[in-house]
Amino acid sequence: MKNPEIEKRIKDLLEKMTLEEKVGQLHQAGGSIVGAFELSFEEVLTMVQDGRMTEEEAHKMISAAELDWHEDDLRAGRIGSYLGLVGSEKMNRLQRIAVEESRLGIPLINGFDVIHGFRTIAPIPLAESCAWEPELWQRTARMSAEEATAAGVHMTFSPMVDVSKDPRWGRIAESAGEDALLNGLFGEAKVKGYQTDDLTRHDALAACVKHFAAYGAAEGGRDYNRVDMSPQRFEEEYLPSYERAVKAGARAVMPAFNDISGMPCSVNKKLLTDILRKRWGFDGMTISDANAIAECINHGIAADRRDAARQALNAGMDMDMTSGCFLDHVKELVEAGKVSMDKLDEAVSNILRLKFELGLFDDPYRSSAEQEKAAMLTPAHRALAREAAQKSMVLLKNDGLLPLKQGIRIGLAGTLASNGDEMCGTWAGAVQPGDCKSLRDGLDAEQIRYSMVTEELLPECDVFLCAVGERKAESGEASSRASLELTEADKTLLNRLKESGRPVVAIVFAGRPLCLGPAVECADAILMAWHPGAEAGPAILDLLFGRVNPSAKLTASFPEATGQCPTMYYDHIRTGRPAGKFKYTSKYLDAPVEPLFPFGFGLSYTSYQYSDIFAVQTEKGIHAEITVQNTGDVDGDEIVQCYFRDPVAQRVRPIRKLAAFEKVTLQPGESKRIAFDIPKEALGYYDQDMNFVIDDGLIEIHIGGSVRDTLQANVEYHNS
């Protein structure tokens, strides 16, 4: 619901604005690097891409450089927003130019990628999703917002709710995995956590839902690649997560880099206007992905920058992230009648609306250097990062080795065990060296004795802790992989430790599912630690020593072989020849069809028993219940998962689909009855003619502790 007072202020302001000033509001600028010559961020990227500069050199240069924030343009009303400006004093200085020295005094909005923490880094989103705990997701978003806003940030380019079924895609790290419901709930919790219900609070951070839409379905898992799928699949599996995050109140949306069926999202009117604004009623701001409007020329959909600007604005794009196409061409497009003044006013209004909602007009200076300092890495934030990491790490194998006993002699192996800075994972732009604690830092802090494994030496010890996996730069944007195998060095190390005959715990750091077959062979226990953030080491030790019982469950399937991607995800649709012993069935000659570790899987130091499943149709859908008991001897949190299956439908349906879940705490011997209410819309799908239908007839309900381990109840469902 629009606020009439704000709408009036927008209208009054629009009347005073010149055409140039309107265009200026649409432009988001990045800082240029100041030096002997002027180099834009994009030029640096190109130099890295073509090998003229290494990534490390570029990073050093960018972080050390004094940036030019184009103050003359700001004063002249040619900039509406900045990308990537960090620091309250710098922000206040530039905001003062906008507010006090530009003709109309329109404040800036400053956007930054706060993806999983600002200074206090929480686990990467894929890891955090394995906690299956919306309340936790919301709290870590709140923490991020408190720190980022104190450093002068007004808007984060998060949450990313791209359903990611292909772990070759590096950006799976930024998602909540392969399921639509989980991504939607994750996004909703993040939006609430960032924004609160009062955007004018100094610590409220506007959320920007991205990448709209279906970026996670990039063909072959290759970043920036095409997306092509049926409209049914798009509606059923890919759109719902964006819809949920938008309807949770997110005030901005970022269209994706990719095309969908040949139409790049940046110029896709069906997406940006018909679905987003007309169908979902979104009245916030859209902002392109970095340089994405100009890239419509590379897509071969725009003749030049002017043509790209015309198409994007007319499709429903409001702000141009750094390409400059809007700034350079919208004025002439309006004058030539290629873009209407109404269309331009609409885009400007959407941007001004967010600035008014955030209270930037009335209260533009929102933090100080002292506040900024006090907000970062507080004990409460560190404690939350540790809790989030404990709840995100998935125990994949345990042959009785864990939990470790106090006083056990440890041999520590693998370079990732000693590198705190690698623990933050992808997208941690404000992190400083030393912010994140490695496994070794954790051992040192607790004064636990250990000896290092070196090239020559296997030390005397009772157990090896062996770190393997990926460095932070190996997942995230532009980090797709054609092979998900462990490196040769990791495999050799694991083998060497196994040959010693002493027990091995493999601790896997990664931004994506990897092929962990060799670890399963060599290690007695495997902890999937992901990139766990600021409190990596302490949280790993909490779990290894049993001070905390592991509870996380996978939100993305782990392949046996890379060639299983992208078809091994849990909600694959049924085929006419399901994999079986017979040759002519849907399978591979050289790899199984099933993943090595399935969706929903994760071990604990206790055991659970499920019984007495029951399901019945209600007015609103289906009600289901089950009893779960802790049959072991330690407390535990169990993630109870409720799936359904429609065995005969008008279109081929998934093998199973997640409908609901609940995390429940149980003491030894305790049992609880868990109830789920599945709304009937969740059972529906689109028929061949794109009508939304819910079938009459049998619906199977499957409830349990992982997709492979469930009890079944049947419901005869009737629509009337």
Ligand code: BGC
């Ligand atoms: C990414 C976005 C990000 C933007 C701004 C792009 O390359 O795709 O996710 O928000 O950069 O940093």
